[in-house]
Amino acid sequence: MSKYKTFVGILIAMVLVSIQAVSAQAANFSQTGVITGTIQSISTLTDSSGNTIVLVTLTDPMGTTQTERLSLDTAITLGLVTRSPDGNIIVNDVVGQSTSIDTTSILVDPCKSSGGNEQFVGKALANFFCSSIGLDYNTVNGYHIDGFGYGEIAQACFMAQALGGDAALCGSILTAKKTGDFSSLVLPDGVTATNWGQLKKDVLSQEVKSLTNLGAIVSGRASNSSNNTNTGDTNINGSQPNPNVGGNGNEHGHGNGNGNGSGHGQGKGH
Secondary structure, X not given: OHHHHHHHHHHHHHHHHHHXXXXXXXXXXXXXXXXXXXXXXXXXXXXXXXXXEEEEEEEOOOOOEEEEEEEHHHHHHOOOEEEOOOOOEEEOXXXXXXXXXXXXXXXOOOOOOOOXXXXXXXXXXXXXXXXXXXXXXXXXHHHHHOOOOHHHHHHXXXXXXXXXXOHHHXXXXXXXXXXXXXXXXXXXXXXXXXXXXHHHHHHEOHHHHHHOOHHHHHHOOOOOOOOOEOOOOOOHHHOOOOOOOOOOOOOOOEXXXXXXXXXXXXXXXX
């Protein structure tokens, strides 16, 4: 019996040592690990602070697919994108190739983070527009504190999305509404809107107007797509739209990392 107890004791000790070793290895990997996988897609967006973020989707050897956020410098170092002489960001033709990313260089995804005191409607707006135009909850809350209703914020962001823009463009549209000065918002047909109603009419497709409002977002009927514009040929301020922004847009191609206009209340942590 004593030999049996001794054997059991030794076996338990060995198991405990193995668990500690595995735990230490896992902890070490989480701190300095490397994610390796096959590149499925690369896209860019501009966050609410005006920084260019590169999204890369990978499939690992086990078949698991995940999307990670990288800074522009990290993505350039990895050969995922290139900065052209004129400052534009070009997505490199590397889909299907393998890459390895140090986990310490991966940025926190604001679309996946949440606080305990977030307002329900504001959080719904941030969740809906975060992946397409880079809108986060703090920015939504900043707009609301500045006096904009959630419905106004939703429509401004729908217009920014339809025009291939980002959170900065949404802020510019709200600023124009507040000041009454729409002169910087040149529409695809070359016409400058003179008021909020004309801007909505010229930018948002009449066929989908019932799906481009706050109620549609909260109820889950809204489509997170850039196909809500009347033309879609030219971005506000006369530049070509970013094919990497807008939900269902083409993820592989030339992305413009420069924010459009000067957003109002961008990045506020209220």
